[in-house]
Amino acid sequence: MAFWSEFIVIVAIISSIKTVLGSGFCPSRLSVKCLSRLIVECSCPPEWQLWGNECYRITPLPHTRDDAKTACQDMGSKMAAPRSLEEMNFMVELAQKVDSAYSAWIACNDKEIEGTWECDGQEGRKPFLLWDDGQPNDLFNQDCVAIKSTKNGKMDDEYCYRSHLAFCVRRAACTHGLLNQTSSLMPLYRHTRPQSQPNLPPRPQHPGVHHRERGRPWLNRQGAQMSLFQQ
Ligand SMILES: [Ca+2]
Numbered sequence: 001m002a003f004w005s006e007f008i009v010i011v012a013i014i015s016s017i018k019t020v021l022g023s024g025f026c027p028s029r030l031s032v033k034c035l036s037r038l039i040v041e042c043s044c045p046p047e048w049q050l051w052g053n054e055c056y057r058i059t060p061l062p063h064t065r066d067d068a069k070t071a072c073q074d075m076g077s078k079m080a081a082p083r084s085l086e087e088m089n090f091m092v093e094l095a096q097k098v099d100s101a102y103s104a105w106i107a108c109n110d111k112e113i114e115g116t117w118e119c120d121g122q123e124g125r126k127p128f129l130l131w132d133d134g135q136p137n138d139l140f141n142q143d144c145v146a147i148k149s150t151k152n153g154k155m156d157d158e159y160c161y162r163s164h165l166a167f168c169v170r171r172a173a174c175t176h177g178l179l180n181q182t183s184s185l186m187p188l189y190r191h192t193r194p195q196s197q198p199n200l201p202p203r204p205q206h207p208g209v210h211h212r213e214r215g216r217p218w219l220n221r222q223g224a225q226m227s228l229f230q231q
C-alpha cells in the first residue's frame, strides 16, 4: 500500500512539472524551458551588415592584400574569411550589392608553405575553402585569396600585390536577456520559429517587423539592423 501511495505522489509531481514547463512559466533560469527563452539581440553600425552576431562590410576602395588588412583594422575590424557555406553565401550577396563585378580579398593565404592554406580565425582546424574550378593554380606564385564574380562567386588564389576590395568583419553589439510576456521584444519573438516545430509555415508579418531566416538580418521598427534568435 505504501508503495502505491509513493508511486501516485511521484506521478503527480512529474505531471505538475510538465504542466508548469508546458505553460511557458519560467520558474528558474536553470530550467531547460528558461534557457530556450534567452534572447540575444545584436546590431551593427551604419554601413555594416549583420550576420549572426558579427558585422560585415566591404572596404570602400581596392587595396593590395596587406593594405586591405590595414584598411579593415582602420575601420575597427579585421579581414574576414568565411567559415561555412552559409557565411560565404552571405558575403557574396554583400559583395554583389556593392559591385556586381566584385573581387574581394579574404583572410586566407599560403605564404608560409605552398599549398597549405591558413585563414584567420580558423586556426587549429581545416579552413573552409571553396575554390572555383581549376583553382588554386598558384600561377606564378599566387599566395592570397579573393572571392570573385568572374570565378562564379568562389575563391581564386591571386597575386597579393594586386588591388581588390576586401571583406571586413567585426563583432556586433549584442545584448542578452530573458524574454517575458510583457517584453517589448514580444512582436519580434512571435516571428521566430520554435526550434521544436521546424516545419511550420512562416508566420504572418508584423507591421514594421520583418521575418528573417536564421543568420539573416532583422529590421526593427526603427529600421535599425538587428539579430534576434533563441538559444
Ligand atoms: Ca600559392
Ligand SMILES: [Ca+2]
Pocket (backbone or CB within 6 Å): 135, 136, 137, 138, 139, 142, 156, 157, 158
Ligand atoms: Ca589562381
